[in-house]
Amino acid sequence: MRAKHNTIILLILTIITAVAFVIYFTSINKTPKTKSSTPKTQNEHYVSGPFSTGKPCSPNGFEKITPGMSYDQITSIVGKPTADIGSGLHIHLYEISTGGSIQLTYSNLDSLYSIRGTYTTTQGKEVTIQKVILIPDEALSKIYINMPLDRVEKILGEPSKISGSGRLFYHYQTAPKGEVKLFIANGKIAGITSNYQNAAGKEISLNTQNKTTTQSHNATSHSQPESDQSKP
Helix, strand or coil: CHHHHHHHHHHHHHHHHHHHHHHHHHHHCCCCCCCCCCCCCCCCCCCCCCCCCCEEEECCCHHHHCCCCCCCHHHHCCCCCCCCCCCEEEEEEECCCCCCEEEEEEEEEEEEEEEEEEEEEECCEEEEEECCCCCCCHHHHHCCCEEEHHHHHHHHHHCCECCCCCCCCEEEEECCCCCEEEEEEEEEEEEEEEEEECCCCCCEEEEEEECCCEHHHCCCCCCCCCCHHHCC
């Protein structure tokens, strides 16, 4: 009788042990797998191109970049960008491996127009960088209605952006803030619109169409007769 009792107890213990193992292994399978500690980068959708790598970039060296530098000079300091996203003008995007991004806009690959962005340094400090080629008041004062486009570009350089279809608008950014927009028709300036801050910190608003200049704050007139096109 005792032997039968012991057999029953042993059978019960065996069943309990088997159930415990089943519960244990089931819980392991249901436990979510730990994700890789390497975060997905924002630039996974980028691909390499003639001017880019498609990969994140180091945050080092961007403080040395200034407008006017060439593509070759810049890449010798910070390497190639993550992506070339420009259309017409070259716009290079640097996705920073430590966080953030920086955008470089070139008038052409021989001259950087602007650098802008916010990124995190290797020390964990967040840095905002914004440098742009300044359009001085003296240069703006030479622009007038009916000025040929090639002469405009000799004075102001390449625009930061060209917009419009049929009706072309040339955008020139000023610093510390603002923009000058030129309406181009038949290869000449047909209109000037701007809202910018001059070197003295004075807000300037300008809306010039068809040789009629309207400029607030007594700013220098930008409209001259077509016969004055030969003036410097």
